[in-house]
Amino acid sequence: MKRSFGWARSPLVTLLHGLVISLAFCAPASTVMAHEVTPTIANMQIDNGTLTLDVRANLEGFLAEIDLTTVADTNTAPQAATYDALRALTPEQLAEGFRAFYPDMAAGITAQTNAGSLTLALDSISVPEVGDVSLSRASTFRLTAAVPAEATEFVFGWKSEFGPIVLRQNGVENPYDGYLEAGAQSPAIAIAGGSKMSAVQAFLSYVPVGFDHIVPKGLDHILFVLGLFFLSTRPRTLIWQVSLFTLAHTITLALGALGYVRVPAAIVEPIIAASIVFVAVENILSDRLSRWRPLVVFSFGLLHGLGFASVLKEFGLPQDGFVAALIGFNIGVELGQLFVIFCAFLLVGLWFRDKPWYRSRISIPASAMIAIVGAYWFVERTLLAG
Numbered sequence: 001m002k003r004s005f006g007w008a009r010s011p012l013v014t015l016l017h018g019l020v021i022s023l024a025f026c027a028p029a030s031t032v033m034a035h036e037v038t039p040t041i042a043n044m045q046i047d048n049g050t051l052t053l054d055v056r057a058n059l060e061g062f063l064a065e066i067d068l069t070t071v072a073d074t075n076t077a078p079q080a081a082t083y084d085a086l087r088a089l090t091p092e093q094l095a096e097g098f099r100a101f102y103p104d105m106a107a108g109i110t111a112q113t114n115a116g117s118l119t120l121a122l123d124s125i126s127v128p129e130v131g132d133v134s135l136s137r138a139s140t141f142r143l144t145a146a147v148p149a150e151a152t153e154f155v156f157g158w159k160s161e162f163g164p165i166v167l168r169q170n171g172v173e174n175p176y177d178g179y180l181e182a183g184a185q186s187p188a189i190a191i192a193g194g195s196k197m198s199a200v201q202a203f204l205s206y207v208p209v210g211f212d213h214i215v216p217k218g219l220d221h222i223l224f225v226l227g228l229f230f231l232s233t234r235p236r237t238l239i240w241q242v243s244l245f246t247l248a249h250t251i252t253l254a255l256g257a258l259g260y261v262r263v264p265a266a267i268v269e270p271i272i273a274a275s276i277v278f279v280a281v282e283n284i285l286s287d288r289l290s291r292w293r294p295l296v297v298f299s300f301g302l303l304h305g306l307g308f309a310s311v312l313k314e315f316g317l318p319q320d321g322f323v324a325a326l327i328g329f330n331i332g333v334e335l336g337q338l339f340v341i342f343c344a345f346l347l348v349g350l351w352f353r354d355k356p357w358y359r360s361r362i363s364i365p366a367s368a369m370i371a372i373v374g375a376y377w378f379v380e381r382t383l384l385a386g
Contacts, residue, residue: 038314039166157185
């Protein structure tokens with residue numbers, strides 16, 4: 001008699017297997033020539049009727065026309081080859097290319113005052129030497145515009161494909177300092193100062209930043225959380241693990257963001273990959289929460305927190321709203337993790353957790369694929385560190 005495997009015909013399980021397998025095959029696309037996308041930072045100042053915007057950004061991403069809304073690493077973008085070619089250009093060549101590109105980019109930038117719209121002109125460009133092409137290159141360019149004397153408020157925004165941006169006001173008391181989601185406009189910023197975000201505004205502004213770092217950009221953190229999930233879909237087991245993981249990365253996220261703990265990314269990133277391998281392999285070898293699993297999850301949570309802290313260091317937190325923004329970021333991370341678990345539960349746990357074949361046909365194969373991806377990342381990141 002031919003045995004019928006009902007689970008194999010389930011579109012939900014097919015989707016799950018396809019997702020995890022695709023992760024395994026997509027991982028090699030992020031080769032040792034990885035180009036992590038760094039956030040754009042714009043420092044604005046209005047003096048003597050002139051607006052100056054000093055923007056630190058990844059020009060190669062703009063020129064390659066990569067949608068920076070969802071891409072965390074340019075090697076995952078369809079335009080990866082174009083980006084790599086641009087990354088190898090000399091400073092003079094890249095600056096020349098950006099000058100030619102800027103008129104198109106300017107069409108996606110809005111600069112308005114209560115006295116009318118502003119026309120931003122490209123004033124100067126500064127591009128670092130080529131250096132290590134495996135790392136993203138942070139260039140700077142200056143935009144200027146004449147501001148009407150009667151203007152008292154300023155609003156900035158740009159095209160969503162340019163990605164999120166940190167906008168900071170300089171030269172005034174109580175300046176605006178905020179994180180703008182891709183495609184969002186800033187609130188009306190008082191030119192004379194006084195637009196500093198409240199603690200509540202800082203909190204709400206950074207919740208989506210934390211969520212975005214998990215979904216969709218935090219694939220390594222997603223796989224770690226899925227590793228916790230596949231040990232058991234039982235709420236008690238998940239609560240133990242996620243609670244310890246949350247507590248641990250909250251501690252190091254705060255210490256790292258405050259500058260009390262500094263561990264090089266060359267050390268943290270390979271160990272994060274190793275943590276993915278560890279929990280996935282333990283899922284294969286054991287079907288229950290071992291006595292040492294909570295300690296292991298807590299230890300790896302400390303390391304993941306350092307990874308989160310490195311993200312915040314890239315663009316910083318508002319000085320006067322530091323604590324509120326930090327809490328908002330952390331809550332955003334937690335919401336992202338809970339969203340991953342919720343989706344996994346709806347996709348798998350709700351339907352198959354009580355099936356006698358759940359472990360052998362879902363948990364173990366999925367954990368094996370996660371371990372493969374984590375192992376690849378470990379080797380890749382170790383090579384990069386070397």
